[in-house]
Amino acid sequence: MLTASCLRTARRQFSLSARKLNINKQLDELAALKLQGSKVPTVDSVKAEKSRLVDAFGQYEPQVLTTEEVLPGSSRPLPINAELNYYAPLKHEVKHGHLKAEIVFKAFEPANLEFIADFALRVAYYLGLPATGPLPLRKRTERWTVIKSPFVHAKTKENFERHTHGRKIKIWDADNEVIDIMLSVLQKHSMWGVGMKCNMYVQEPLGMGKAMQKLSDNAKQVSDLSSTLDTLHEESDSPVAQKVVELLKDPLFAQHLTSEQLEQVQQKASNSD
Numbered sequence: 001m002l003t004a005s006c007l008r009t010a011r012r013q014f015s016l017s018a019r020k021l022n023i024n025k026q027l028d029e030l031a032a033l034k035l036q037g038s039k040v041p042t043v044d045s046v047k048a049e050k051s052r053l054v055d056a057f058g059q060y061e062p063q064v065l066t067t068e069e070v071l072p073g074s075s076r077p078l079p080i081n082a083e084l085n086y087y088a089p090l091k092h093e094v095k096h097g098h099l100k101a102e103i104v105f106k107a108f109e110p111a112n113l114e115f116i117a118d119f120a121l122r123v124a125y126y127l128g129l130p131a132t133g134p135l136p137l138r139k140r141t142e143r144w145t146v147i148k149s150p151f152v153h154a155k156t157k158e159n160f161e162r163h164t165h166g167r168k169i170k171i172w173d174a175d176n177e178v179i180d181i182m183l184s185v186l187q188k189h190s191m192w193g194v195g196m197k198c199n200m201y202v203q204e205p206l207g208m209g210k211a212m213q214k215l216s217d218n219a220k221q222v223s224d225l226s227s228t229l230d231t232l233h234e235e236s237d238s239p240v241a242q243k244v245v246e247l248l249k250d251p252l253f254a255q256h257l258t259s260e261q262l263e264q265v266q267q268k269a270s271n272s273d
Contacts, residue, residue, distance in 0.1 A: 089121035092130040094172045099201055101171040101179050103186075104137070107194040110165050116191045117167045123185050130172040137166030176202060 052072050084090070103120060107113040117134040124131035141163055148156040171179060183198055190196065 089118055090125045091121065091132070092125065092128060094130045094132065096173045098173050098203075099170060100174045100176070101201065102199045103169045103171070103183075104166060104197045104199075105134075105169075105194055106137075106164055106166045106197075108162065108164060109193055112191055112194050113165050113167055116186075116194050116196075117169065119189070120169055120182075120186055123182055124169070124171060127178055127182055129174045129178060129182060131169055132172070133169035134167035135169075137168055140164040140166075176200065 049072065105113055105116055105120070107116075114134075121131055121133070141161065143162075144160045145157050146160070147154050148158050171182075179198075179200065186196060
């Protein structure tokens with residue numbers, strides 16, 4: 001009896017497994033028929049070229065001297081200035097150590113700050129300026145506590161916080177005119193949300209104080225009324241000089257002059273007549 005029952009159960013399991021195999025086989029056949037009847041989507045040639053280009057850049061290996069290779073999908077090589085974007089900014093060597101300028105960038109967003117600092121170093125390299133940096137500056141943190149509203153939520157406070165990040169770039173051994181060109185380029189291609197400040201160090205010869213004193217004396221002479229009247233007297237035939245003398249005689253202008261200055265104007269006017 002035990003043997004017959006075991007045989008029955010074995011037959012049942014075998015029949016169930018055979019049915020499952022038949023069902024799986026039929027499902028595979030149906031899937032194959034469906035694939036044969038449906039159209040396989042094709043990839044656009046432009047998208048395929050772009051994907052191959054992305055794969056090519058993914059396998060990019062930086063070298064000291066790269067060979068000129070034609071880009072996939074185009075008939076021209078990658079320009080050297082575009083290739084340098086994959087490298088850190090190049091820098092000229094500081095030879096004499098004469099500090100000429102300090103450029104400070106400040107912003108609330110570190111991403112914009114890093115971008116403009118990188119751009120400034122590239123500008124300095126192409127202009128032949130030795131530059132060092134960017135040097136991170138100390139982060140400035142500001143906080144404000146205000147009420148949420150003036151009436152209902154007057155007892156509820158709100159806290160606001162602002163972080164100011166900074167970077168400093170130093171320019172060495174350069175001419176002031178070239179630094180002015182660099183600053184004009186940075187100002188022309190400035191980035192939103194980034195402030196720029198430049199401290200320039202100019203070397204002057206010994207005797208600069210005497211030259212400044214002469215400039216101040218010349219400024220006093222120009223502002224002096226007597227020197228102006230002498231100039232007008234020398235150019236008395238000029239219609240501009242005659243108009244200026246006429247305006248000086250006007251009572252509206254006379255009230256702003258002292259008695260000595262009025263006497264000088266009258267004397268010069270009488271001499272010119």
